[in-house]
Amino acid sequence: MLAFVTCWPPLPGRDGVSALVASAEHTRLPCMSTPVPMVLGGSAGALCTPHSRCAGSVPARVAARGSHPVRPGFGAASRPGRGGGGGRPARGPSEPADAPGPGPGIGIAGASRPWPRSGAGRSWSCCSGRGTRAARTAAPRFLASHGNDAARARFESKVPSFYYRPTPSDCQLLREQWIRAKYERQEFIYPEKQEPYSAGYREGFLWKRGRDNGQFLSRKFVLTEREGALKYFNRNDAKEPKAVMKIEHLNATFQPAKIGHPHGLQVTYLKDNSTRNIFIYHEDGKTSMSYKIRIFIKIAPSERKAGWPRPQQCQGHREIVDWFNALRAARFHYLQVAFPGASDADLVPKLSRNYLKEGYMEKTGPKQTEGFRKRWFTMDDRRLMYFKDPLDAFARGEVFIGSKESGYTVLHGFPPSTQGHHWPHGITIVTPDRKFLFACETESDQREWVAAFQKAVDRPMLPQEYAVEAHFKHKP
Numbered sequence: 001m002l003a004f005v006t007c008w009p010p011l012p013g014r015d016g017v018s019a020l021v022a023s024a025e026h027t028r029l030p031c032m033s034t035p036v037p038m039v040l041g042g043s044a045g046a047l048c049t050p051h052s053r054c055a056g057s058v059p060a061r062v063a064a065r066g067s068h069p070v071r072p073g074f075g076a077a078s079r080p081g082r083g084g085g086g087g088r089p090a091r092g093p094s095e096p097a098d099a100p101g102p103g104p105g106i107g108i109a110g111a112s113r114p115w116p117r118s119g120a121g122r123s124w125s126c127c128s129g130r131g132t133r134a135a136r137t138a139a140p141r142f143l144a145s146h147g148n149d150a151a152r153a154r155f156e157s158k159v160p161s162f163y164y165r166p167t168p169s170d171c172q173l174l175r176e177q178w179i180r181a182k183y184e185r186q187e188f189i190y191p192e193k194q195e196p197y198s199a200g201y202r203e204g205f206l207w208k209r210g211r212d213n214g215q216f217l218s219r220k221f222v223l224t225e226r227e228g229a230l231k232y233f234n235r236n237d238a239k240e241p242k243a244v245m246k247i248e249h250l251n252a253t254f255q256p257a258k259i260g261h262p263h264g265l266q267v268t269y270l271k272d273n274s275t276r277n278i279f280i281y282h283e284d285g286k287t288s289m290s291y292k293i294r295i296f297i298k299i300a301p302s303e304r305k306a307g308w309p310r311p312q313q314c315q316g317h318r319e320i321v322d323w324f325n326a327l328r329a330a331r332f333h334y335l336q337v338a339f340p341g342a343s344d345a346d347l348v349p350k351l352s353r354n355y356l357k358e359g360y361m362e363k364t365g366p367k368q369t370e371g372f373r374k375r376w377f378t379m380d381d382r383r384l385m386y387f388k389d390p391l392d393a394f395a396r397g398e399v400f401i402g403s404k405e406s407g408y409t410v411l412h413g414f415p416p417s418t419q420g421h422h423w424p425h426g427i428t429i430v431t432p433d434r435k436f437l438f439a440c441e442t443e444s445d446q447r448e449w450v451a452a453f454q455k456a457v458d459r460p461m462l463p464q465e466y467a468v469e470a471h472f473k474h475k476p
Contacts, residue, residue, distance in 0.1 A: 139183040155182045158191050160198060161344040162332035162351055163325055171254045173262060177321040197325040200225040200333070204319070208232065209259075209279040211393040218283070223323075225330045230267070232278075243278075245269040247330045248338075251380075253354050254324070255279070258390050263320040267327075268380070273471060275385055277393055282320040328352055355380050357452035358390075362423050362439035372421040372439055379452045382465060384429075399429070399436055400472040401456045402465070407432040410453040412446070414439075429453060433473065 143151045159165070166174040187193040196202070203222040210217060220233040222241070230250060231241035249270040256264045263281040270276070328351040335347045356379040362372040363386060375386040375396065382402065385395035402408045407430075414426035414437060423439040425446035440446040461469070 154189070155186065156188050159188045160194060160329070161348060162328045163197075164328060164352070171256050171262075173256070173317060174254060174321065174324075177318055180318070196322040198329055200330070202323065202326045204323075205283075206232075206280045206320075206323070207283050209391060214391065216281070221280075221323075223326055223330060225333055228330070228334055230269075230327065230330075243271075243276075247327075247334045250327065250331065252324055252327045252352050258358075263317065265320055265324060275380070275383065275395055275398065277391075279391060280320075282323070324352075353381060356455065357449060359445060359449075360441070361386075361427075361445075361449065362421055364420065364437050366434060368415075368418065368435070368437060370420070372423075372437075374422075377438075377449075379449075379456075382456050382461075382468070384453075398472070399431075400469050401429065401453060402431070402469055403459060403461045404457050406461060406469070408457050410450055410457055412450060427453070 139151075139155070142154065146154075164174065164178075166178050168175075181187045185193055201222075201224050203220065205218050206221050207216040208219045209215070219242075220236060220238075222231045222233075223229075224231075225247070228247045230245040230247065232243055233240075234242045245267070246269065251268045253266055254264065255266040256262045258264065259266065259279050259281065261281045265280050267278045267280065268275055331351045332347060335342070335350060339347065358378045359376070360374055361377050362374050364370050364372045375388060376390045376392075378385045378387070378395075382400055384399040384401055386397055387395055409430040411428040411430065412426070413428065414421070415428060415435070418426070418437060421437075421439040423441045425440040425443050427438045427440065427446060427449055429436040429438070438449070440449060
């Protein structure tokens with residue numbers, strides 16, 4: 001069943017479920033100029049439109065024409081069998097972020113912010129360009145008349161293999177820009193719009209966290225596929241880069257919570273055979289769009305005409321995602337040369353990776369008689385790194401975790417007579433050379449860490465991983 005709903009400021013609900021009005025009539029609110037179709041329940045899959053809000057975020061407040069707002073948890077669509085359809089199969093972990101979600105609701109259909117109108121009938125958009133206003137009107141109509149499968153065939157017809165397709169567990173920024181790239185900017189219909197991340201060269205200014213003082217300072221970054229490197233410069237007129245990060249060993253992952261910025265990106269690379277972290281974000285120079293909209297609806301209509309943000313204010317949202325995909329494109333083209341017989345499907349998982357697990361644990365030294373100290377740990381593929389602070393540039397130490405065939409084992413608890421730990425839940429990692437002891441604060445933390453370690457131990461080692469293991473064994 002189709003219902004035409006629109007965005008409205010968030011209204012927290014008792015049960016965290018968005019209340020939707022199961023009605024096929026058009027609901028039009030001040031923040032939207034055109035009604036937006038969504039599929040309620042599970043009848044035809046969630047229609048992914050850039051006008052709606054993410055079902056996984058704060059519940060949306062939706063009003064029906066001529067009626068009072070529906071309280072969250074009491075809408076017809078929130079009850080199975082009452083206009084919602086229900087019974088939708090669960091989403092697989094590898095499905096994109098706009099795939100239908102399980103059970104009644106709207107799926108992801110809205111990972112983006114509302115797109116309002118400004119002034120006397122003028123359309124506003126985060127992105128300028130050809131056909132933007134028409135696209136915002138045409139996309140919902142196309143979705144409503146042709147269905148989700150046909151919409152994907154049209155709006156995803158030319159997605160580059162390297163472009164990151166977000167999953168429901170990814171950060172809001174990635175999901176939002178994926179929706180905007182498809183429907184608002186239509187980048188996957190017109191390949192010429194993909195130049196910002198597919199040209200093989202990109203330069204610009206990003207805010208980088210200082211290694212020693214922890215301050216974020218503007219730095220010039222240059223990505224060049226021809227040289228196979230990402231470089232940054234301390235001064236605008238500097239001829240030599242401060243650092244050169246080889247694409248071969250580079251990884252990028254969004255870390256908004258850790259960095260403390262919604263566009264925070266963590267880039268890692270190898271420097272002198274040790275992992276080096278840099279933390280960056282793009283400066284959009286303005287208050288976030290969601291905050292602007294919340295403030296806007298509270299002011300008087302007479303004051304709104306001059307109150308809308310300009311398009312460039314949201315440019316930072318797209319810029320950092322373009323940088324992310326440009327890095328993935330460079331990695332993709334490097335791997336195509338390094339592994340000429342590999343298919344795109346084999347290479348794509350190697351372009352970037354999220355960490356298996358991060359968090360605090362206690363550790364002791366190699367003699368196991370030293371006191372336990374609290375450290376921040378990051379499990380990156382087979383590397384377990386620990387830091388004094390989550391935003392440290394270099395790890396205090398690294399542990400390689402190989403496969404069980406090579407003599408690696410993960411055990412619950414401590415060896416007998418272990419002392420000095422403040423947290424009660426122990427983990428022992430057995431390697432061919434020594435044992436590593438860790439303590440977790442809670443039992444759930446222990447289970448999650450053991451699962452992450454076990455995932456690495458159960459996976460057979462690749463030929464290149466034996467070389468990494470040998471390096472760890474001969475590390476001073």
